[in-house]
Amino acid sequence: MMTPGMKLLLIILLIPASVMIYSAFLKSWFYHKEISEIEKIQEGFDIKIPAEYIPIYIAAGKKYDVPWTLLAAHHRVETKFSTTDTLISPVGAEGHMQFMPCTFVGWNHPSCNGLGKGNIPESEKTDPKVIEKYGGYGVDANGDGKADPFDLEDAIFSAANFLSRSGAKEGNI
Secondary structure, eight states, X not given: OOOHHHHHHHHHHHHHHHHHHXXXXXXXXXXXXXXXXXXXXXXXXXXXXXXXXXXHHHHHHHHHTSOHHHHHHHXXXXXXXXXXXXXXXXXXXXTTTTBOHHHHHOTTSTTOOTTSOTTOOHHHHTOHHHHHHHTOXXXXXXXXXXXXXXXXXXXXXXXXXXXXXXXXXXXXX
């Protein structure tokens, strides 16, 4: 027979254990649901979305309030998930998400006109202060002090910034 003190101790021990089990169950259920959703989305692509990119798309999508799947689709269309031979297009678009330099740095840059290739010095192309000054979309997502279209994280966050400011945030896709 258990004493009242032992019963109380047992209850005190079982409550946190029950909460932990319940939390683990919920977490696994949400994880399974997310995996199922990603698998369904993968069916719409001719090339599988690289699993290591998905957390970057999700984080950028959350920060800029755009669908992460739009970022994945953009990446697929522009560089086949960064698998093209070069990340510079024949017209001068650069990086993983193919930004024209003037779009990345800002169309107010004195050299920007025409198609947007501009004559922007390399030192200015990745400088967050220059990008802010000229109203560009480039973002330093990884905190290394540069907004680099050739850095995957910076490029995806920059694309999310561009899409958000261009209306995707309001559903205008």
